[in-house]
Amino acid sequence: MSPSYAPETTGTECLICHVQNSQDAVLCGNCSAPMAIVHDSIAQGRSPQLVSIVGESNVGKTVYLGFLLDMLAQRAGDFEAVPKGAYSIDLQQTVINHLAHRLFPPKTPMEANQWYWAYYQICKRGRHPKWIDLVMPDMAGESLAAEITTPKTFRVIHSLLTMSAGTLLLIDAGQAANGATQPDFFALKILSYIDTMFAGKRNERMRTPTAVVLCKGDYCPEVFDDPPGFVEANLNRLWNMCESRFENVAFFAASVVGSLGYATSGDVDDVVVPVPLHTALQGILEPFEWIIDQL
Amino acid sequence: MDYRSALNRAIRPSARPIDVSRGESSTVQTAEFPGIAWAEHAGQASGVVTCEQAVFTSAPSPMGAGYRIVSASPGLKADERTEITRRSPSHNGLCSRQIDAVGMMAYVLPSGRYCISHSHYAGAEHTARGGQRVYTHAIVIDTDAYRQAGANPVRLHAGLRSCTHTIDLSRRHFDPLATIDVPIMRPALRPSRLSGERLGQFVQLLAATMGERSWIVVGLSQSVSLLEGLVDVIPLSARAALSLSVGVSYTLTRQVRLAFLEGDCREAQRATRGHDVRWWQPGDGQLIDWEDGAEWLAVVRDYAAAGRISRISQIAERLVAPTPAPTLNRLARLLRDLDRVERADEQLLAELHEKYASAPALSTEEGEFIAQIQSRVAARFAEISERNQSRDREGAY
Numbered sequence: 268m269s270p271s272y273a274p275e276t277t278g279t280e281c282l283i284c285h286v287q288n289s290q291d292a293v294l295c296g297n298c299s300a301p302m303a304i305v306h307d308s309i310a311q312g313r314s315p316q317l318v319s320i321v322g323e324s325n326v327g328k329t330v331y332l333g334f335l336l337d338m339l340a341q342r343a344g345d346f347e348a349v350p351k352g353a354y355s356i357d358l359q360q361t362v363i364n365h366l367a368h369r370l371f372p373p374k375t376p377m378e379a380n381q382w383y384w385a386y387y388q389i390c391k392r393g394r395h396p397k398w399i400d401l402v403m404p405d406m407a408g409e410s411l412a413a414e415i416t417t418p419k420t421f422r423v424i425h426s427l428l429t430m431s432a433g434t435l436l437l438i439d440a441g442q443a444a445n446g447a448t449q450p451d452f453f454a455l456k457i458l459s460y461i462d463t464m465f466a467g468k469r470n471e472r473m474r475t476p477t478a479v480v481l482c483k484g485d486y487c488p489e490v491f492d493d494p495p496g497f498v499e500a501n502l503n504r505l506w507n508m509c510e511s512r513f514e515n516v517a518f519f520a521a522s523v524v525g526s527l528g529y530a531t532s533g534d535v536d537d538v539v540v541p542v543p544l545h546t547a548l549q550g551i552l553e554p555f556e557w558i559i560d561q562l
Numbered sequence: 563m564d565y566r567s568a569l570n571r572a573i574r575p576s577a578r579p580i581d582v583s584r585g586e587s588s589t590v591q592t593a594e595f596p597g598i599a600w601a602e603h604a605g606q607a608s609g610v611v612t613c614e615q616a617v618f619t620s621a622p623s624p625m626g627a628g629y630r631i632v633s634a635s636p637g638l639k640a641d642e643r644t645e646i647t648r649r650s651p652s653h654n655g656l657c658s659r660q661i662d663a664v665g666m667m668a669y670v671l672p673s674g675r676y677c678i679s680h681s682h683y684a685g686a687e688h689t690a691r692g693g694q695r696v697y698t699h700a701i702v703i704d705t706d707a708y709r710q711a712g713a714n715p716v717r718l719h720a721g722l723r724s725c726t727h728t729i730d731l732s733r734r735h736f737d738p739l740a741t742i743d744v745p746i747m748r749p750a751l752r753p754s755r756l757s758g759e760r761l762g763q764f765v766q767l768l769a770a771t772m773g774e775r776s777w778i779v780v781g782l783s784q785s786v787s788l789l790e791g792l793v794d795v796i797p798l799s800a801r802a803a804l805s806l807s808v809g810v811s812y813t814l815t816r817q818v819r820l821a822f823l824e825g826d827c828r829e830a831q832r833a834t835r836g837h838d839v840r841w842w843q844p845g846d847g848q849l850i851d852w853e854d855g856a857e858w859l860a861v862v863r864d865y866a867a868a869g870r871i872s873r874i875s876q877i878a879e880r881l882v883a884p885t886p887a888p889t890l891n892r893l894a895r896l897l898r899d900l901d902r903v904e905r906a907d908e909q910l911l912a913e914l915h916e917k918y919a920s921a922p923a924l925s926t927e928e929g930e931f932i933a934q935i936q937s938r939v940a941a942r943f944a945e946i947s948e949r950n951q952s953r954d955r956e957g958a959y
């Protein structure tokens with residue numbers, strides 16, 4: 268009595284896991300990726316490239332990606348960006364609306380059918396403008412953690428990381444500056460996972476561009492002065508791994524919140540709610556710009 | 563951040579919460595999800611079944627943060643942990659947004675052992691981001707113990723509900739759990755016979771469970787209370803592979819065969835569009851087909867209508883080997899003939915005698931039925947013969 272979501276022999280192939288789905292499917296029956304991405308890429312006549320944003324739970328992936336997309340949509344940094352499909356706008360709308368109401372957006376659930384996906388055509392204006400189709404999913408940090416701890420727990424993550432043309436690795440700089448080892452270990456694990464996935468030879472180094480983004484810079488403003496120096500000093504395991512196995516890696520610092528208040532709720536016991544009083548974006552675009560330059 | 567933790571600690575209530583990792587226990591008073599009409603169980607449990615257990619929720623610890631198995635008994639295997647992680651509901655993952663909502667899942671693990679879980683909301687997450695934290699208490703049962711406990715996940719879930727506990731998520735350090743003794747509840751109080759709409763729902767749900775397709779059932783209050791009795795009439799072999807969820811948000815990757823949903827189902831509709839998942843709402847007029855086992859279904863319906871469903875349960879409990887639909891249909895025909903013996907006249911008895919004098923049996927159960935029919939036919943002949951002789955003697959006097 269096993270479940271029967273039998274893939275049909277003819278239909279649409281999922282862009283992420285390559286399983287066949289019926290033409291009517293909204294989500295892939297195997298990995299829950301939105302089939303709209305496939306339909307949109309067929310309409311564009313070219314395959315999109317995938318940029319993964321990875322990091323631990325609560326590091327700020329949703330907020331970072333939401334603001335990044337919003338900045339692109341507002342033509343920041345000489346970028347021109349065209350969202351393909353309304354679903355691509357949901358994430359930035361959610362993030363911007365929540366922050367406008369001085370709330371952080373809700374936690375991303377582990378269920379992949381509830382992740383936000385963004386499909387954008389992006390071009391950096393200049394002497395030789397070049398359009399790139401980019402797909403960027405907002406993965407749940409817990410799903411990433413489960414997958415890197417026990418590979419193939421969430422096949423969608425394995426597929427996404429395998430396909431990624433570039434990776435943005437987000438790290439909580441505030442925690443790292445406080446001496447917590449967890450951000451360092453998590454980053455080490457995920458880089459080790461990526462390294463193992465590509466299973467290069469000992470003397471070969473990973474060439475996929477990897478931007479290490481030190482988030483929540485508002486907690487430790489010194490991170491903006493020298494991001495590589497911060498990593499070497501506070502995230503030494505990660506630094507060594509990058510040196511040993513990753514050829515194309517760069518370090519950045521970013522911050523979204525200008526000032527933060529804390530509130531206790533009358534309804535919910537035992538919880539202090541952080542309140543983003545205003546936003547002051549710093550370093551959001553630079554890591555992405557670097558990735559785009561590498562593609 | 564450190565000062566946020568400090569603030570959290572500062573406002574935390576002073577009452578020390580229950581810590582099951584130290585052997586303390588408590589029953590969580592989860593109000594029943596308003597949409598779910600769980601069956602009522604009366605009286606003492608008939609025993610206990612010892613299970614491995616795991617808690618899947620979001621809590622910070624030195625080993626990580628966010629949703630994961632925060633604590634488990636040592637007997638839980640790695641692939642079982644993976645499967646529980648993959649299937650358990652995460653943030654806001656119950657159908658209802660009411661704080662007293664609960665959910666249930668039951669599925670077989672890659673190891674062959676069976677997992678039953680009970681989920682409820684457990685306040686806000688430590689990060690205080692929106693949505694409600696889901697706390698899932700899962701038990702894992704060995705195959706033999708599962709069968710000995712009745713192989714009814716709904717009844718075992720009732721036992722779990724009666725003894726579930728919540729570990730103190732503020733401790734930031736979670737010791738391994740011990741195994742847990744879950745009470746084996748006695749069968750729920752059920753009406754002696756089903757009729758009308760309830761009978762129709764019962765048969766439809768049975769058809770959905772026995773067929774090959776996956777179903778989403780909308781309208782919990784109408785159907786979940788039937789579920790326990792329904793599982794009892796499913797052959798034991800099929801029960802070992804049953805996967806179902808109640809009150810848990812739907813996603814294809816959970817791979818449940820029977821999902822009971824309530825409330826806003828738009829996300830589930832989006833997820834299932836274009837996939838081989840059917841929807842059924844009691845009273846929507848749609849009939850669920852299970853043509854392959856139509857004769858078996860008809861017998862179950864007749865027995866349920868006659869208040870004799872326990873007879874079907876007894877038979878189902880003995881079907882340990884895989885029982886395909888043709889086998890069930892043959893058993894249904896034998897059962898009908900066995901019933902006919904009791905009210906047969908001499909001519910019909912003669913026909914049944916001839917039919918089963920050398921009838922081949924394709925399984926042990928069939929052999930036993932045939933033997934019963936032969937024995938009852940002989941007994942009925944003897945009764946009739948004795949009655950005739952008695953009547954003759956009375957006539958002679």
